[in-house]
Amino acid sequence: MAKGNFPKMPNSSTVTEFLLTRFSDVWELRALHAILFLLMYSATLMGNLLIVIIITFNWKLHTPMYFFIRNLSALDMCYISVTVPKACIIFLFDDRTISMAGYAAQIFLVLAFAAVELLFLTIMARDRYVAICQPLYYTVIMNPQVCVQMTLASVLSGLVHSGFHTGNTFQLPFCRSNVVHQFFYDVPSLLKLSCSETLNNEILIFISPVVIAGGCFVFIIMSYSHIFCTVLKFPTRGEHGKAFSSCIPQILVVSIFLSSDAAVNVKPTSSSPTIQDMITSVFYSIVPPFLNPIIYSLRNKQIKEAVKRVMRRKLCLGKR
Template identity: 40%
Template sequence: MTPGELALANGNRTPVTEFILLGFSSYADLQELLFVAFLLIYAITVLGNLGMMALIFTDSRLHSPMYFFLSVLSFLDICYSSVVTPKLLVNFLASDKTISFEGCVVQLIFFVVHVTAESFLLASMAYDRFVAICQPLHYGSVMTKETCVQLVAASYAFGGANSAIQTGNVFALPFCGPNQVTHYFCDIPPLLRLACGNTATAGLVLYIFSALVTLLPAAGILTSYSLVLVAIGRMRSAAGREKALSTCASHFLAIAIFYGTVVFTYVQPHGSSNGTNGQIVSVFYTIIIPMLNPFIYSLRNKEVKDALERKLQVSIFPCRVPQGYLPE
């Protein structure tokens, strides 16, 4: 019996007006240290992703579909990390760890929107690499600016639809106490455990739609990269194979970390977000991955490193740049 069902059985029908985010409260002696660590991670996340976006927008050599998607990925990483991390940082230092019922709803809405959008954006990026490597002669006509914008819009549309379904699925249930969320943000599995009444249907909805928005894009990604690997194996040029593998390897690494942790949290029949283990797993896809993505893509991408070097040269040695000339 869940805590919510137990409260209902005891006759408690008082509506919950706020939740208490317990977060990492079990580590009472490490609150200040955890605050500093997560603040540093968040600062690196925001600065790293903003820097990636600025580099792509200001360097004309990076004005291609792949880097357009990468800039959107950086934007999404900033967004869903910012939905979760600031409240977590406040709770590390504050004695009052409450969040209003409405605030919890809003947090869940925006979190699901951006995480779902990222799932489909990663699939769009895989499709872009498939067309670039397997159909290079048609790349310019297939991956047009309009197509790229439509794929991003579709990613957000799926995110909005999934958010509406999942948020409605949770908060259509009554909450009559207790109100202690065993997590550092308003996530679906710990909220369902607090709901009064039978949550079997809500749990099934969570499982089905979480599977749809993770496994379907993942299937598309695996199909795209399987075809890409076949095409790379047929390349006669060693340099071409190395460049193609380098570009795809960084993408695939980010995908493996993201989908691995999301599937582990939401798609298991019995979930994994109970207690500390679930929180640690969630830290990877809500806080760590948004920080790592800019470094994964930049450190393994020669074009990004070259663009960064050009910007640094202009910034550090401006007198060496001929007047009236700005490098591309």
């Protein structure tokens, strides 16, 4: 069905579902997009699940740093599962509809997971700061009880933040159209369908990421600045390398996540949706969860050694 042929909604009461958009209506391209998404989805699930299993069953990795890496991997599996399966259904089948309740749930979950991930990355920066700059107090400051409390506080904060924005969006009446020019959640695209004033919503959508992400970014930068100043004072290069090796993966993950978040939320709102907007959304929703396990497994010596031990154990069992 060609784009733009969907009827306008005469009033807000008739909008009970939305129509999501594909990259292309050509079947061969739709199948290709679905295959690519499924491959990335499968790789993301397997990579993050492997990290969760290795950290859970290796007692040597039961430290605050790996506790948060495991939480981050579990969160990434949930994060990508909210959008990719529905996107693949849209690519492969003719049904592009999503109910209003389903769309609200998708928006709520994506916003919540994104906020919690940002808070996790901020806590992980603090963990490295305490471990390197205040090593004598590390076990006291980052004790298991505190780690659990920070995790629960992050999850609760993410749910409150998400609930506020989701409720604020879906209290609006929608009557202009039911076609959302995205293949998954997108609040700015949804606001364009409202027949009421949305300026306050648009201001909140812009200010909220800037304030929250900006505050976390400043905290992360300050933490790693103190870390680098402390590491440079270490007497030997071996100590330099050991300290930096525990920080580099987290710096890479933070850079990828914040850059993708900025690309989506800080870009100017376009009156005419483009394929570039959809590609940017792919980068924001799929790339960080996909790259996180790769970064941690390639840059973290302990995780690499744990993976090798698991693989050797499986090979030995297979030969028996």
